[in-house]
Amino acid sequence: MNFLTTEPVRLLLSLLCIMAFVGLNAAYLVLAERKGAGRFQRRPGPNEAGYGGWLQPVADVVKLLSKQLIVPPGTDATLFRLAPLMVLSPAMMCLAVVPFSETLVARNINVGLLMVFSFGSISVMAIMLSGWASRNKYAIISAARVVSQDVAYEIPMLLVVITLLMMTGTMDLNEIVRQQAGGFWHWNFFKVWANPLMPVTFVIFFTCMLAETNRAPFDMAEAESELVAGAFTEYAGMGFGVFFMAEYANIVLGCSLATVLFFGGWQSPFGLWPGLLWFLLKLYALIFTVIWVRWTFPRTQFYGLLNLSWKILIPISLFTLLLSSAMLKIFHA
Amino acid sequence: MKASLLEVPRGFWSLLVGMRVTLGQFFKPVVTVPYPRKTLPIPARYRGHIELTLDPETGRPLCTACKLCERACPSDCILVDGVKREGEKKKSVTEYHLDFTKCSLCGACVEVCPCDAIHFSKNYNLASTSKADYTFDLVERLKAGKKPS
Numbered sequence: 001m002n003f004l005t006t007e008p009v010r011l012l013l014s015l016l017c018i019m020a021f022v023g024l025n026a027a028y029l030v031l032a033e034r035k036g037a038g039r040f041q042r043r044p045g046p047n048e049a050g051y052g053g054w055l056q057p058v059a060d061v062v063k064l065l066s067k068q069l070i071v072p073p074g075t076d077a078t079l080f081r082l083a084p085l086m087v088l089s090p091a092m093m094c095l096a097v098v099p100f101s102e103t104l105v106a107r108n109i110n111v112g113l114l115m116v117f118s119f120g121s122i123s124v125m126a127i128m129l130s131g132w133a134s135r136n137k138y139a140i141i142s143a144a145r146v147v148s149q150d151v152a153y154e155i156p157m158l159l160v161v162i163t164l165l166m167m168t169g170t171m172d173l174n175e176i177v178r179q180q181a182g183g184f185w186h187w188n189f190f191k192v193w194a195n196p197l198m199p200v201t202f203v204i205f206f207t208c209m210l211a212e213t214n215r216a217p218f219d220m221a222e223a224e225s226e227l228v229a230g231a232f233t234e235y236a237g238m239g240f241g242v243f244f245m246a247e248y249a250n251i252v253l254g255c256s257l258a259t260v261l262f263f264g265g266w267q268s269p270f271g272l273w274p275g276l277l278w279f280l281l282k283l284y285a286l287i288f289t290v291i292w293v294r295w296t297f298p299r300t301q302f303y304g305l306l307n308l309s310w311k312i313l314i315p316i317s318l319f320t321l322l323l324s325s326a327m328l329k330i331f332h333a
Numbered sequence: 334m335k336a337s338l339l340e341v342p343r344g345f346w347s348l349l350v351g352m353r354v355t356l357g358q359f360f361k362p363v364v365t366v367p368y369p370r371k372t373l374p375i376p377a378r379y380r381g382h383i384e385l386t387l388d389p390e391t392g393r394p395l396c397t398a399c400k401l402c403e404r405a406c407p408s409d410c411i412l413v414d415g416v417k418r419e420g421e422k423k424k425s426v427t428e429y430h431l432d433f434t435k436c437s438l439c440g441a442c443v444e445v446c447p448c449d450a451i452h453f454s455k456n457y458n459l460a461s462t463s464k465a466d467y468t469f470d471l472v473e474r475l476k477a478g479k480k481p482s
Contacts, residue, residue: 038363039358040359042358042361047367292352296351296352296354312341
């Protein structure tokens with residue numbers, strides 16, 4: 001046990017665990033997504049590979065790995081190869097500070113939340129790089145849209161997070177979870193006495209999370225019906241596969257963050273057995289909601305998307321920020 | 334002002350209603366079948382290519398080779414020939430060729446037939462890479478005892 005807790009071994013183990021967690025999640029969330037899509041449309045979904053389709057991700061990965069990684073002529077080869085990694089690695093890095101349970105956290109730093117958001121903004125640039133390096137007009141149009149979308153949705157998301165931070169008073173994710181101990185009415189989502197608009201802030205957070213991860217109904221990055229595959233048009237084989245992995249890694253990250261910030265992380269709703277189980281339950285319930293939203297709503301048009309952010313989400317989140325600070329001043333000062 | 338403010342909660346509510354609808358579908362049973370292994374029953378009025386009808390008394394086709402169907406066909410895809418046999422009042426069919434590549438399943442032949450000698454089959458598994466597979470010798474098919482399904 002002493003050997004396992006030494007710092008380099010611990011680092012290596014957590015790195016391996018996070019990579020395995022992200023990889024498995026990406027592979028099996030694709031299956032879950034397709035199965036879910038099938039159920040929402042009342043068909044069985046993929047059911048040929050393995051029993052009931054359980055080997056579909058394996059088949060997908062083998063197919064993608066066996067494909068040639070084509071770098072089209074005229075592209076910026078270095079950036080072209082670098083972009084998928086730059087999309088995926090920030091999401092993996094951010095998972096290092098997510099507390100899966102009280103002790104199961106790769107690196108508990110006291111500015112965890114800040115780190116998540118600072119690394120999270122790299123993936124926007126990486127998608128822009130991929131569009132730029134592809135030397136393809138669809139890719140560049142899509143990359144431009146991604147940037148304006150993600151900038152637009154970063155603002156309400158950060159405002160909501162600031163609202164939350166004023167209540168918690170710390171950026172340490174594990175500490176935020178610890179503050180929500182003692183039953184589900186202590187979760188930030190239900191803390192209506194601190195701010196009556198707490199559920200609204202969660203909805204804003206969730207919407208922005210969908211937009212930041214470029215998920216339908218905000219999937220302007222891929223936009224397969226109008227921009228071929230958007231910023232990823234020129235990518236083949238595992239290059240494309242890594243973008244897909246990054247999308248799901250970002251979903252996992254966004255949902256774990258929502259779990260930590262609003263639903264009490266690894267805390268149990270009734271004070272029973274707090275730990276990893278509850279965290280994963282909440283995480284996958286939120287991921288199911290993400291899939292559910294995707295297969296319910298059609299994609300918005302681009303101006304509708306920006307209108308939603310600038311005209312609705314930002315004013316509301318500013319209002320909640322003001323309300324929350326006023327309530328803090330009046331009742332807790 | 335008030336209307337545009339009210340639009341936000343109303344819009345959000347409509348999103349929730351939409352999500353409730355899809356969740357309802359999620360828990361309902363699957364309606365599709367895994368096709369090559371399971372098939373759905375074909376509706377009674379399904380129009381496949383035409384097929385000759387057997388006369389259960391004589392064991393021969395009901396067709397009298399009157400060639401009305403050949404004339405009625407708007408795409409000239411039917412070719413009929415028949416002979417008059419000894420001791421029989423009506424002619425009987427010897428050749429009945431259907432070029433299914435041109436047929437549009439309009440049903441004029443079935444409608445015009447005076448002795449109900451042709452009917453629509455329910456044969457829909459017709460994928461092929463060669464054109465010859467779509468010209469049917471209906472008399473041969475009937476002799477070979479292909480089920481009119």
